Amino acid sequence: MFPMLDRLNEQQRDAATATADHLRILAGAGTGKTTTLTARVAWLVGSGVRPDRIMLVTFTRRAAREMVARTDTMLGSLDPARARAGGKVRAGTFHSIAHRTLRRHATSLGLPEGFSVLDPGDAADLIDLVRHEHLARRTHERRFPRKATLLDLYSRAVNTQRPLSEVIDQVAPWSADRVEDVAEICRAYVARKRALGLLDFDDLLLHWRAAARDEHLGPALAEELDHVCVDEYQDVNALQVDLLAALCADRDDAPGLTVVGDDSQAVYSFRGSSPRHLLEVDAVFPGIRTVALEQNYRSTQPILDVANAVGQDAPEGFSTRLSSVRGDGDRPELVTCTDEDAEVEAVCVRVLAHREAGVALREQAVLVRAAHHSALLELELSRRRIPYVKYGGLRFLEAAHVKDLVCLFRLADNPRDELSWFRLLQLMDGVGPVSARRAIEALGVDRPGTPGEVLARWPDAVQCLPSGARAAASELVAALARPSGESTGAQAERLTAALTPLIEGAYDDAAVRLVDLEALSAAAADQTRVSDVAADLTLEPPHSAGDLAGPPVIDEDWLVISTIHSAKGLEWDVVHLIRAADGNLPSDMALTDREGLEEERRLFYVAVTRPARALHVYHPVRFHHRPRGRDDAHSYGQPSRFLSDRVTAGMARAQAGAPEPVRAAVRPAAVTVEVELDALWQ
């Protein structure tokens, strides 16, 4: 009846077929978590639950996609006819499911029918607008949190459901005496979003929770579901727990809940997450049953020995200890590199050696703590014509020119979009924040009346701009008018063409950027409105223009570069962990408190548990202060503190790069030069 159950071990089968209302699966790295969760979904369907009455909440889109593919395969083999009749499992990230729910119930929730979703960049711009308005009314004589910090404070307070003052004490203690100012900005930000019909990512969760708690809507939402599965539960925050509680507890016929997680892999505390929610889950869902998975199917034992040693080094230890079913293999390698150039060289050499030995590039990944750690490596890979795809770090949507076009698309459907006006007007020569703001004032975006009336005021608004900018601005605005009967594709092309001269004027590398805009414009052709592209990109941001154009050529091979955060839940045959130097990993930004250090340790643990067969850890000894500059200014770094004796005991060691030349002075060269010059000025 359930062929997939035969391939599971005893604990996995136990978890997949548990009949308890609520179930917690504690699953260490590589223990077959996804297999077990998909088997559980299949088992539920086999027991008579309709697929569309199961909600599968994942943490990233990557995980959602993988889960959907695997459940589809499994359900298809189970009973194709019934699986089709029962619809599809409702799968997605917290935010995408929230978005779908809010679109469906916008009116009952009191949201404007066409509400738009702010991407984090827009949210920052909006809070910056509010920040300036607030500070303009006060003489600010000293440092005040910047927009990114303000948004972080706001978001943490919302997601952890803790008072702002506590959050400030923890995140920005230097602003502890400005709580009232920050609070006022938060209030104004909330009001502004409401006035303009905008929801940020946190609002999606807040309104979903409100819906789930509502006395009419809540029961209706819960009645649609028989079971809710949540992946990576160690990464949920208080708001998400609230939401799940509203859906799956506090009512008699509540849907069942299955949560899967591993507290040793909790790495999102900066977003308000806490592994406490996984460990203390019975406080919210009393009587929840627990099954633990401990057999690791991914990695060879020498790799797990290193991982376990990392866990042992933690002050309180890790709750999971991994043992391999794959058995012995090569020892992980620790490569000490003279400097970053030597590190890049060492990585290339090993990547190519593995490839010669039959490991495709796509079976290999380079993992980094911070996106910019791979900058030098990327240059060298391009030079050597080694293709790669990078995950994490700057998104396609965050590139300036992409935002420019997205704003133009949004403006075409909503002339009230203040943020888009503000951005686009400043593309004109001689237009800065001040005249842009004056022009927007003249447009009266928040005045009552039809959107068309806003555009009708353009002749007044254009007078607020410097005379040299008026012609170009009017030309762009003229493109916003849509000839009746024009297709979305044609409109997108026309808007792109209107923006092109401005892009050429504003950026040196315009040619490269225009290629991206073509891809973006093409994507608009399939949509009902050009602004839908903007909403789609916000919730499903592609990593590159290539993603937008669809999957790359089938037989092409490329190396994966990923931040450790983006690599969670994934595995490769070979993993290269670079910049394992103190200050980079752990990042010195995270070392403000002990919890920060422990989270960095878990991050290190996540990284070393990704490979199946080979792990290479690299650390440069010497760091250039200006990697691209010509001077030789540099400093020395220690290997990561996580590379303790216990951890390195299980590793082979190697050196890369020329040995350090003997130096007359210990002091770095650039500093010496400065000292000598100083003597001249006397």
Place this chain on the structure above:
DNA sequence: CAGAGCCGCCTTTTT
């Protein structure tokens, strides 16, 4: 003299 623009600095992690 307000406001645009340029230079040089730094850059954690993400839905």
Place this chain on the structure above:
DNA sequence: GGCGGCTCTG
């Protein structure tokens, strides 16, 4: 790419 700080321009 963004930001603070400085300089130049209309």
